[in-house]
Amino acid sequence: MFDNLSDKLDKAFHILKGHGKITEVNVADTLKEVRRALLDADVNFKIAKDFTSRVKDKAIGQDVLTTLQPGQLMVKLVKDELTELMGGDVAGVNLSGNPSVILMSGLQGSGKTTFSGKLANFLKTKKGKKPLLVACDIYRPAAINQLHVVGDQIGVEVYSEPENKNAVSIAENAIKHAKANGYNVVIVDTAGRLAVDEEMMTEIANVHKAIQPQETLFVVDSMTGQDAVNTAKAFNDRLNFDGVVLTKLDGDTRGGAAISIKSVVDKPIKFIGTGEKMEAIDVFYPARMAERILGMGDVVSLVERAQEQYDEEEARKLQKKIAKNEFGFDDFLTQIQQVKKMGNMKDLVGMIPGAGKALKDVEIEDDAFKHIEAIIHSMTPAERTKPALLDAKRKTRIAKGSGTDIQQVNQLLKQFDQMSKMMKMMQGAGGKNLMRMMGGMKGMRP
CATH class of the missing domain: 1.10.260.30 (Signal recognition particle, SRP54 subunit, M-domain)
Structure with a gap:
């Protein structure tokens, strides 16, 4: 997870560690390498530039040049700034409704259906909830079958109407079914769509308006980098979603999406997917992720x-x-x-x-x-x-x-x-x- 970024940041900090005397020049050189590492990780140029400017201002303000361990202090400043950039505090999922309705949105192939199952399993096993999965992908029969397979795997019921081609009515009927049968969480899995597909975007906007979910999550494949951030902005303009889910973080990802997405859409990352198993889901903790990126580990997790x-x-x-x-x-x-x-x-x-x-x-x-x-x-x-x-x-x-x-x-x-x-x-x-x-x-x- 973020191996390349971690290596490059480590090399950047060696610039400070390798000097007996610390000057504004080699602090600037260190931050130049930090910025380059962020750009290589597919972080937006403006975000990377603003990031290093803020770190530099704090470094000069905290007398990094005269401290006995300037390298360590610089690492701490970068860690704190990375934490803020990725959201600062952990953001929980809103489960206030009866039932609580969670709408999943995202591009085709982003991992929505699999993550819907992971989320249902997480809420069932760790939060004591009784979730219902809803198959609202009316365009791809395989998606309905896939969700049923996932549901069987984790012991969660899946509501579907294979003959119904109206996503709004399927979602509304599912919520009625949930209320009648004691389900306290409804997770609505929708069809993948492109932000430029006006008809599909209108459909999910209509579903959103009809069911008024407590939580709308945008699922994004973290390996798509900066493109994922741009897509998130387009979806947010239409849906005003509540949070982001980053999938496939166990892959060879550069990390740009995780680092940039909060600043672009001003919505927190709530969950991350870290593997193929149904248990491979974690709540996103910005501070813990910053520590892992900087090679500090994550003992708490x-x-x-x-x-x-x-x-x-x-x-x-x-x-x-x-x-x-x-x-x-x-x-x-x-x-x-x-x-x-x-x-x-x-x-x-x-x-x-x-x-x-x-x-x-x-x-x-x-x-x-x-x-x-x-x-x-x-x-x-x-x-x-x-x-x-x-x-x-x-x-x-x-x-x-x-x-x-x-x-x-x-x-x-x-x-x-x-x-x-x-x-x-x-x-x-x-x-x-x-x-x-x-x-x-x-x-x-x-």
Whole structure:
């Protein structure tokens, strides 16, 4: 996420760090490189120029030239300014209606239908809501089918009228259905449209007027860069939407849309999509994103994700097993599954301060644990419970069954033994926290 921008900003700050004496000239050189990095990330020229001007004014005003750590202070000023540029405070979604109606808008291919499902899943699992998805794409039958597939996947009902070619009446009927059946959130997925398509723009404006949604979200593919910002402005002129959703932020995006869009349309980014899974949705925190862009990590989000997967009862059972030296491979497999639920591995590593930079050239795949899982699944129940049973003959069988080699099996056993000992030592310090367990998993990829 924003790897190129992060690298270029890091190089810009090295201009200050590399000088024994700090002058207005090398401060200006640093900010010139910052501006260039923003432009390379597809940020609008005027926004980038104004950004660096504000940072320079604050830098001179705070005596950056005479401070003992000018490089660090400059990073802080850039972080604060980036936070403001992306919206400052976190913006929540308005769920005040009964039911609350959320209208999704955006270009074709921006990821509206998938994100509608992610949002429904988010509101259901994390907010305790009972959402209803509504298929209002009357032009593409595949879109209706896609939404039904998504709904089945997350256990949310989808309202559709395949024979009805009037998006307004479908949306109105869906809200009546929601009221009659106890749904408290209605998410209306509309057809993708071009801002220059007057007929399509009029249609979504009519839907908006008819259902009076509490929340209108504009979904934009972050990989389209500055074009996304320009499109957002055209949509906002017609719909006056309430917030922006950035999808595909896990891709090789330059980041221009995330940084520029708030200043252009004066509407907050509310959510981001960070992967293909239904759980890959995050509330957008400008300060946390600024820290990640500057390579500071995002420990708060990492801890929050860990806490979501933390089960106190399971942790208590696990603690007893560790105390009795009964921690086995089945328990280890459960911990791996919990870590995987937290998100894709590259995203998680990016949340650890300094780790993203240290591992920037290392490919971290989503299936990073696949060899470990294959080895464990090739063990018998008895072997998983009592690893001491694994002699040379059994190891050879497990290696063949898992498609690995004997060295990989031995490496896993050695690391598992080390981890078990470490967890035993942590018992006295109350080491039942998932985050501590993650520390023991570091590097466990045969």
